[in-house]
Amino acid sequence: MENKKILFIITGGIAAYKSLETIRELRRDNFNVTCVLTKSGSEFVTPLSIESISGNRVYSELFDLNEEHKMGHIQLSRMSDLILVAPATANIISKIAYGIADDLASTLLMATDKPIIVVPAMNVRMWLNKSTQRNVETLKKDGIEFIGPESGEMACGEYGEGRMTEPGKIVDEIKKYIDKQNFRPLKNQTAIVTAGPTREMIDPVRFISNESSGKQGYAIAEMLQHLGAKTTLISGPTSLGAPKVTKLINVHSADQMLDACEASLPADIAVCAAAVADYKIANKISSKFKKTGNDQKITLQENPDILERLSKRNSLRPKLMIGFAAETENLQDNAIKKLSKKGCDWILGNNVSDNNVFNQETNKIFFVTKQYTEKWGLMSKKEVAQKLCKKITTHLNH
């Protein structure tokens, strides 16, 4: 934990005395701790005692021009690896839930993109209060982590849930959290993922395409990146926000997608999740087609098969080639046939007959390798990405 920087926010509760011991324990583990003390927190512990134990100055004021000049409040969160709020009162929890920024602590919590860990401490009735529980749920949904609270005797004489977790356990949980974040089993790997539909233009404004949203491919790309792989996502047109990957290449047609894939080689892993149009327009028109009063014919010409091309390359073939099979019938047989026809290593077959996968949140996979098959139940697309990436990790690390 050498050099890990914790911004430690102390709010106003009787459990604030445990913060001093928590700071001491964190420093014993070589964390660098800088504290922010709220006004009500300073009713319980003093800046002097915190400074003596943390070895760093304590920050309290939002509108202090001298402080802002030396250390802007945004800078305080930028320079930290993690923000810890301990004790966290019902008040600060509700401020975070509602986005209220009316002092230094709440402003920092709103202005940060760093992980936040909240250690609640309050009377049992305040903890069980419906509004506190609603706010806790909101924070959890927003990705904020919680340590505790514990059950036991309270400072007010009551008994129940709401006690602040003991300092030793807080530090253990923080270390576990950091280890989890640093879990990068694919850190030496590079990956290419295709996602979304392709568009095959008929004339400058009309095209053939499909309803793929890109959700499944984006989820896989982000998961691979999260596990440490340098990931290039090659995406057809989607309405999804910018994914967290090393490189995003936006394309329209199957030809462009193939070119982008080949230009992104070498790669260790390739996952073809895009719904690539099998055909393009052979007689594409260069200006907007006008009505003629007669029926018209479009001639379709087969597109290159990206998955097959990459899988059958003589040089620079990715070590692990993974495709999907979108089938409306005979899912299992067709997925197995596609695996051998396209020459890839794994296929994720999905039944798209009820239009229940394209642009939806869930997927039901029939997983095929050369050695075995597996039925995965109904899962969110993120869960499919997790399960697939777990398999990729195991495969490449053995």
Ligand code: PMT
């Ligand atoms: O994008 P979403 O809304 O989240 O939906 C996800 C999905 C249904 C698009 C995805 O799960 C999926 O099944 N993608 C593959 C769709 C498809 O084109 O299936 P296919 O059976 O026609 O193709 C088989 C494989 O060959 C696929 O890996 C495909 O990417 C690839 N292919 C197909 C044609 C082609 N010209 N080039 C290819 O690389």
